Amino acid sequence: MTELTSLTIAEARAKLAAKEIKAVELTQAYIQAIEAANPEINAYVAVTPEIALDMAKASDARIADGKAGVLEGIPLGVKDLFATKGVHTQACSHILDGFKPEYESTVTQNLWDAGAVMLGKLNMDEFAMGSSNESSYYGPVVNPWKATGSDEKLVPGGSSGGSAAAVAAHLCAGATATDTGGSIRQPAAFTGTVGIKPTYGRVSRWGVVAYASSLDQAGPIARDVRDAAILLKSMASVDAKDTTSVDLPVPDYEAALGQSLKGMKIGIPKEYRVEGMSDEIEKLWAQGIAWLKDAGAEIVDISLPHTKYALPAYYIVAPAEASSNLARYDGVRYGLRVDGKDIADMYEKTRAEGFGKEVKRRIMVGTYVLSAGYYDAYYLKAQKVRTLIKRDFETVFNAGVDAILAPITPSSAFAIGDKELAADPVKMYLQDVFTITLNMAGLPGISVPAGLDSKGLPLGLQVIGKPFDEETLFRTAHVIEQAAGTFTPAKWW
Numbered sequence: 151m152t153e154l155t156s157l158t159i160a161e162a163r164a165k166l167a168a169k170e171i172k173a174v175e176l177t178q179a180y181i182q183a184i185e186a187a188n189p190e191i192n193a194y195v196a197v198t199p200e201i202a203l204d205m206a207k208a209s210d211a212r213i214a215d216g217k218a219g220v221l222e223g224i225p226l227g228v229k230d231l232f233a234t235k236g237v238h239t240q241a242c243s244h245i246l247d248g249f250k251p252e253y254e255s256t257v258t259q260n261l262w263d264a265g266a267v268m269l270g271k272l273n274m275d276e277f278a279m280g281s282s283n284e285s286s287y288y289g290p291v292v293n294p295w296k297a298t299g300s301d302e303k304l305v306p307g308g309s310s311g312g313s314a315a316a317v318a319a320h321l322c323a324g325a326t327a328t329d330t331g332g333s334i335r336q337p338a339a340f341t342g343t344v345g346i347k348p349t350y351g352r353v354s355r356w357g358v359v360a361y362a363s364s365l366d367q368a369g370p371i372a373r374d375v376r377d378a379a380i381l382l383k384s385m386a387s388v389d390a391k392d393t394t395s396v397d398l399p400v401p402d403y404e405a406a407l408g409q410s411l412k413g414m415k416i417g418i419p420k421e422y423r424v425e426g427m428s429d430e431i432e433k434l435w436a437q438g439i440a441w442l443k444d445a446g447a448e449i450v451d452i453s454l455p456h457t458k459y460a461l462p463a464y465y466i467v468a469p470a471e472a473s474s475n476l477a478r479y480d481g482v483r484y485g486l487r488v489d490g491k492d493i494a495d496m497y498e499k500t501r502a503e504g505f506g507k508e509v510k511r512r513i514m515v516g517t518y519v520l521s522a523g524y525y526d527a528y529y530l531k532a533q534k535v536r537t538l539i540k541r542d543f544e545t546v547f548n549a550g551v552d553a554i555l556a557p558i559t560p561s562s563a564f565a566i567g568d569k570e571l572a573a574d575p576v577k578m579y580l581q582d583v584f585t586i587t588l589n590m591a592g593l594p595g596i597s598v599p600a601g602l603d604s605k606g607l608p609l610g611l612q613v614i615g616k617p618f619d620e621e622t623l624f625r626t627a628h629v630i631e632q633a634a635g636t637f638t639p640a641k642w643w
Contacts, residue, residue: 154179155320159377166223173209173223180225190643193316195288196238197270205267219265227322230271233357241359242286245504246485255357264384273312276506278361281581283311285508294319294639298606304563307337313371314341324372330365332585335597339610340563342599342637344378345371350592351396354389362471365589375628379403406621407628412446417551421457430603438611441633454542459535464586466532473516540591554614562607598627600634
């Protein structure tokens with residue numbers, strides 16, 4: 151059975167089409183893998199074997215009739231942020247206990263329409279707030295990777311830690327994820343998987359539980375660049391139900407793989423060389439530059455001067471939007487309700503019990519920066535900074551740069567329960583230093599594994615592109631992947 155779960159989406163698709171394997175057989179292999187691994191890895195918060203097998207049977211029938219969709223029979227995991235009709239959708243929180251929506255998110259609907267199979271819902275940081283997947287109501291996700299010679303449990307990154315860990319441990323063929331400040335790319339880097347955050351507006355946000363509406367963007371986490379291209383093609387669509395969705399044709403991303411990089415200009419931002427960055431990340435970056443150079447790309451030094459203001463501006467904008475979005479959870483219509491002496495007391499008690507520590511912290515920060523007397527000083531200023539960050543990128547792209555190569559994380563995966571990071575939330579927030587600029591500017595970025603550090607843990611590089619130019623990202627990331635190879639953790643679970 152392990153052989154079946156080690157197939158990439160592209161390989162499984164070919165075998166299913168050739169009728170060498172059945173969708174039911176493939177789905178069963180994944181269900182067994184989840185049963186064996188999930189007690190250790192905690193990647194799934196809800197497994198739906200009955201639904202999965204029904205969907206797989208329907209896939210087999212369509213394949214037999216010659217009516218197969220582009221993802222026919224491919225078993226996927228869904229981050230617990232996406233509404234799935236009649237199935238557990240709680241954003242891994244306590245306040246949404248027992249919530250099963252009566253509707254399907256546009257992204258998951260697109261995937262089911264393409265023939266994909268749902269294995270279940272994946273663990274994540276509560277309401278997608280976190281960089282380590284430790285704030286989930288269902289407990290932390292464990293990274294399938296371990297340092298050489300160590301038994302210490304490591305974080306898979308956040309907030310899409312369940313998605314990244316499930317893909318790395320072969321507990322699904324691919325997964326949906328979301329990225330508000332790096333939550334697709336950082337966990338992908340920590341687990342040796344590929345994650346792409348598309349341009350804001352490329353993928354519909356309808357039916358995705360909102361954290362920060364102007365920053366959130368859904369995308370896939372997959373085992374390699376080709377699989378990520380296949381998934382994004384099905385996930386992306388214009389959607390009348392989402393006013394921020396952009397009406398642009400969705401290209402065939404897979405067709406971009408293997409195209410030459412000759413004549414391309416790759417920018418290297420000097421502002422991403424930060425204090426405290428490990429030598430290994432530095433080395434990896436230099437290696438990535440060399441690979442792209444060998445592939446025929448021209449390397450140019452660039453400056454993105456407002457990068458240093460991105461982190462503080464992000465941690466004003468994101469909590470401000472979160473405090474507004476999360477005000478809808480009050481215990482009245484669904485989820486947790488803690489009774490009080492009157493309605494105000496019920497609100498208070500429900501929220502006090504229902505929200506976790508990190509979520510409360512961000513709601514309080516957000517409420518503060520939006521309050522009278524502070525709005526101009528903080529929120530308005532942060533939005534102006536955001537415009538400047540966006541302008542930095544525009545200037546570089548207008549000068550002829552096609553894509554930008556940068557690190558994703560300041561280090562490889564760290565330990566679960568790291569005392570230093572737990573004691574200082576700002577240190578944890580610094581995990582996002584290389585990723586958030588893209589969310590602030592609404593640009594696409596892809597994380598691709600580029601090597602292992604001295605501890606044997608995966609490290610990733612990111613390629614940043616122009617708006618709606620995901621094709622260039624796939625093309626460039628594919629060159630890095632060809633040079634670096636793919637990475638799978640040694641099985642210990």
